[in-house]
Amino acid sequence: MKINVENKTELPSGVLASYANGLLTIKGPKGEVARKMHDPELKFKVEANSVTISCANGTRRHKRQANSLTAHVKNMVAGVQQPFKYVLKICSGHFPMNVAVSGDQLVVKNFLGEKFPRATKLKKGTTVKVEGDKISVESCDLDLAGQMASDIELLTSKSNRDLRVFQDGIYMIEKAGKKVGES
Numbered sequence: 001m002k003i004n005v006e007n008k009t010e011l012p013s014g015v016l017a018s019y020a021n022g023l024l025t026i027k028g029p030k031g032e033v034a035r036k037m038h039d040p041e042l043k044f045k046v047e048a049n050s051v052t053i054s055c056a057n058g059t060r061r062h063k064r065q066a067n068s069l070t071a072h073v074k075n076m077v078a079g080v081q082q083p084f085k086y087v088l089k090i091c092s093g094h095f096p097m098n099v100a101v102s103g104d105q106l107v108v109k110n111f112l113g114e115k116f117p118r119a120t121k122l123k124k125g126t127t128v129k130v131e132g133d134k135i136s137v138e139s140c141d142l143d144l145a146g147q148m149a150s151d152i153e154l155l156t157s158k159s160n161r162d163l164r165v166f167q168d169g170i171y172m173i174e175k176a177g178k179k180v181g182e183s
Helices: 060-081 142-155
Strands: 003-010 016-020 023-028 031-036 043-046 050-058 084-091 098-102 105-109 118-121 127-131 134-139 169-175
Touching: 003 060, 016 043, 023 060, 031 060, 050 060, 060 142, 084 142, 098 127, 105 142, 118 142, 134 142, 142 169
Parallel strands: none
Antiparallel strands: 003 050, 016 023, 023 031, 043 050, 084 134, 084 169, 098 105, 105 118, 127 134
């Protein structure tokens, strides 16, 4: 059954949007986010205070795609108003870990007594701060913030060890304002 799909996202004051060559850019008071959104069957229309994703004679598949892209637009609008923040906790029981941001890298020294430091490159568009035993990752782009937090967590992955005994590592405790493990 063919249906007309039209999803409209209102833009709050101070937030501007532009769409050109399949790239949707949203600018706000806290930053700017750009995302490639190209689908030959969906039409994107940017007006003064709204972004509309539509499809004439669409199927359920088109409706699902339009709903997914609308959710991405809403996340982009929310991110340029208030950046997304992930919080990670540094847990060291056996060996004292030293975690620091140096240049464009996050470096973990003395993880489980290793002689060589572990490092990961920071992604452009993210802000990483180490404060005591907490690491905060902020970005206007939800996907970018989540990927950076995941990269930091995977930096301290362990193999060939009993995970019940060796619980050292860096773990996410907050994802975009929500506590991990809470319903």
